[in-house]
Amino acid sequence: MGGAPDKHPLNNPTKEKPDATVKPVDWSDFRDHIATADREGRRQWIYPRKVSGPFFRWRTWFSWLLLFIMFAGPFITIRGNPLLLMNIVERKFVVFGQIFWPQDMIIFAVAVLLFVVSILIFTTAFGRLWCGWACPQTVMMEMVFRKVEYLLEGDAPSQRELNAAPWHAGKIARKVAKQVIFFAISFLVGNVLLSYIIGWQPLFQIIIDPPARHLTGLAFMLGFALLFYGIFARFREQACTFICPYGRLQSLLLDENSIVVAYDYKRGEKRGPLRHEQKYGERRYAGFGDCVACNQCVSVCPTGIDIRNGTQMECVHCTACMDACDNVMTKVGSPRGLIRYASLNGIERGERLRVTPRLVGYSVVLLALATVLGLMIFTRADVEATVLRASGTLFQQMPDGHFSNLYTLRIVNKTSRELPVELRLEQPAGTLQVMGGKLVVPPQKLLENSLLVELEPAAMKSGTTPLLLGVYCDGRKIQTLKTAFVGPRN
Numbered sequence: 001m002g003g004a005p006d007k008h009p010l011n012n013p014t015k016e017k018p019d020a021t022v023k024p025v026d027w028s029d030f031r032d033h034i035a036t037a038d039r040e041g042r043r044q045w046i047y048p049r050k051v052s053g054p055f056f057r058w059r060t061w062f063s064w065l066l067l068f069i070m071f072a073g074p075f076i077t078i079r080g081n082p083l084l085l086m087n088i089v090e091r092k093f094v095v096f097g098q099i100f101w102p103q104d105m106i107i108f109a110v111a112v113l114l115f116v117v118s119i120l121i122f123t124t125a126f127g128r129l130w131c132g133w134a135c136p137q138t139v140m141m142e143m144v145f146r147k148v149e150y151l152l153e154g155d156a157p158s159q160r161e162l163n164a165a166p167w168h169a170g171k172i173a174r175k176v177a178k179q180v181i182f183f184a185i186s187f188l189v190g191n192v193l194l195s196y197i198i199g200w201q202p203l204f205q206i207i208i209d210p211p212a213r214h215l216t217g218l219a220f221m222l223g224f225a226l227l228f229y230g231i232f233a234r235f236r237e238q239a240c241t242f243i244c245p246y247g248r249l250q251s252l253l254l255d256e257n258s259i260v261v262a263y264d265y266k267r268g269e270k271r272g273p274l275r276h277e278q279k280y281g282e283r284r285y286a287g288f289g290d291c292v293a294c295n296q297c298v299s300v301c302p303t304g305i306d307i308r309n310g311t312q313m314e315c316v317h318c319t320a321c322m323d324a325c326d327n328v329m330t331k332v333g334s335p336r337g338l339i340r341y342a343s344l345n346g347i348e349r350g351e352r353l354r355v356t357p358r359l360v361g362y363s364v365v366l367l368a369l370a371t372v373l374g375l376m377i378f379t380r381a382d383v384e385a386t387v388l389r390a391s392g393t394l395f396q397q398m399p400d401g402h403f404s405n406l407y408t409l410r411i412v413n414k415t416s417r418e419l420p421v422e423l424r425l426e427q428p429a430g431t432l433q434v435m436g437g438k439l440v441v442p443p444q445k446l447l448e449n450s451l452l453v454e455l456e457p458a459a460m461k462s463g464t465t466p467l468l469l470g471v472y473c474d475g476r477k478i479q480t481l482k483t484a485f486v487g488p489r490n
């Protein structure tokens, strides 16, 4: 029969050649071993193919923003304080310009709880959106190191061929260049991390001073660089599979309403390759779904899994398989979204995201914690003082018959300005002497000083006498300290 030629894409398959260097994989036992290891436990190197598509474009733009924040972060200040500083050595922490000291441990504990609960809620509702879009490991691996690799060694098939080829000048040059660039980026990233710990000024000092003056700092610089080099050059996706606990939490947090990267098996199965002679209707009649078994979703996956087997621990929700499959669907003229963001209920029953009792419960806890944290930060004192009796001392009797006790005073100034502090003995009557004269606490510092308190015997009780000390700043009482005065027993 003549007539117009059949233009349906299902009957005009893509010209794209299958990747001859990809070994056929038996996915039927995918639950018995991870995709990056063979049955004997040997590492299977993953060569993900380049991907293109809208999700990849949005992720790229978002990654540029995150990388900019990451690299610019140490130089951004809020009211003179860094945006973020985690100085474990000096036990000083700055978040969004707010300084937190070890004395703020309770605030820190509530903030950690809040962070954990937000992760629970977020993961329950949206799966591992964080991993695919914002995790530094994924951003650095897929948007920086992987791109350097593509630039120097080409797409996955070229990389396989290069690795299989005998050593020659071209291969050596490309491999050396890649490792040098990888190490340089790792060194840069290590320095950025270090500047979030000690601040960029001390880091700059380490760089410009003679090496002998900062051996510890240099050791950390090198250590961080080697750590990141090891992760991004060799360890790669295994950091997500073996080390990161978040992926393992998935099985606890996800339920049938969580949004995940999912293959619509109802639409896709039974999968089967396109055949030239097969008409669209014939394909449907033969029981085939939209999946044309092209394996593009597998070949782009950076963790080497087949999403058609369902949600798996290794999946970092990077959306590469969504883009790859959408490209195939477009070519064959089927609707996009065979692999998409969806919940199990969404695929099985066509349900939209539902607010489950679990989600409501987590949200209530989150709101309560956020309120507590907000109150704690809002009412947090700028100055915090503690007083303890000096160790190894008891009491002394003066020539005039008065008794004295020695104390150690610690004052933390959490502000960015110098604070003059005054101490007054409020109860009982007596004298208080600050050793070394006036108390002036430098900004963001801890001041330690000694105090001598003298009481006349009439003001003392037998054994210990409770003391109340008032801490004043700018003429305003900011804290009352309680301690004990030790004297003889009657």
Ligand code: SF4
Binding pocket: 263, 268, 271, 290, 291, 292, 293, 294, 295, 296, 297, 298, 308, 324, 325, 326, 328, 338, 339
């Ligand atoms: S890319 Fe899409 S069509 Fe191709 S195998 Fe994967 S799910 Fe099937």
Ligand code: SF4
Binding pocket: 261, 297, 300, 301, 302, 303, 304, 305, 306, 307, 314, 315, 316, 317, 318, 319, 320, 321, 322
């Ligand atoms: S299955 Fe898809 S979303 Fe998950 S890691 Fe692989 S490519 Fe990324």
